[in-house]
Amino acid sequence: LIKAAKKFEWVYVPSLYEFEYDSEKTKGIKALIPNLRLQFKNAVVRDFENTPVPLRPVVPFTQAVHERISVEIMRGCPGRCYFCQASFCRRPVRRRSVEKITEIAKACYYSTGFDTISLLSLSTADYPELEELTAKLNEYFRDKHVGLSMPSLRVDRQLKLLPGLVTSVRKGGLTIAVEAASERLREIINKPLKDEDLFAAVEAAYRAGWQRLKLYFIVGLAGETEEDIKSVVELSFQLAKLRKQIDGKTGQINVTISWLVPKPHTPFGWLA
Numbered sequence: 001l002i003k004a005a006k007k008f009e010w011v012y013v014p015s016l017y018e019f020e021y022d023s024e025k026t027k028g029i030k031a032l033i034p035n036l037r038l039q040f041k042n043a044v045v046r047d048f049e050n051t052p053v054p055l056r057p058v059v060p061f062t063q064a065v066h067e068r069i070s071v072e073i074m075r076g077c078p079g080r081c082y083f084c085q086a087s088f089c090r091r092p093v094r095r096r097s098v099e100k101i102t103e104i105a106k107a108c109y110y111s112t113g114f115d116t117i118s119l120l121s122l123s124t125a126d127y128p129e130l131e132e133l134t135a136k137l138n139e140y141f142r143d144k145h146v147g148l149s150m151p152s153l154r155v156d157r158q159l160k161l162l163p164g165l166v167t168s169v170r171k172g173g174l175t176i177a178v179e180a181a182s183e184r185l186r187e188i189i190n191k192p193l194k195d196e197d198l199f200a201a202v203e204a205a206y207r208a209g210w211q212r213l214k215l216y217f218i219v220g221l222a223g224e225t226e227e228d229i230k231s232v233v234e235l236s237f238q239l240a241k242l243r244k245q246i247d248g249k250t251g252q253i254n255v256t257i258s259w260l261v262p263k264p265h266t267p268f269g270w271l272a
């Protein structure tokens, strides 16, 4: 560990340092042995395109929670939500090419037989060639009954295109990270999403066959009022009712509300 700590600028070994505190603030840091650095850098995979990927993942005998092929399509996030540590600490944004992702998906499909391919990243909706990628994967996998799924999505104009592109076989819930129920509060957290874009996206999801939506919200944000919290209920209700105009039924909405945990290295870190 000592050798690694001396050699790599991204290795930090806590037991080799001593901290000095002034009340709750850090006053200084001291290395306990000579020639140790006091400043560190992130370990960053530069050549994300060609970095090795497990192409023959283990397929368990029992049913696993995530029974699917997972392909990481992008690392880092172009968004700058003020509460999000990943946005500030996982730079620069790197992405794999459409060809490479397709190649990985095919290899994993033939070695596992899974029927779903999950396109992973911090914000899959921000992958620039998403339309091209999903079209290419759908073209190859559709007649093999393999569907595509995506993790939680950032909502922007592009989102309303997604339901038509994502063809999860099980058509489970479409997960959307709304974060705050009012446009005003979303401006404050630097997630400037218009209500009309959100409604257009959800309507497109219902039309494409989704019946259930998972919405993520955060409470305890800077600038939040009582009204903003009540709006979570109202907005969820409106989004459930939106389905009525499509097939006369009410949409199922699953709401997850989390407390803001201010994270270091983010603008909201200072709220702690």
Ligand code: SF4
Binding pocket: 077, 078, 079, 080, 081, 084, 085, 086, 087, 122, 123, 154
């Ligand atoms: S879109 Fe998601 S990952 Fe990107 S900055 Fe916002 S919260 Fe973070």
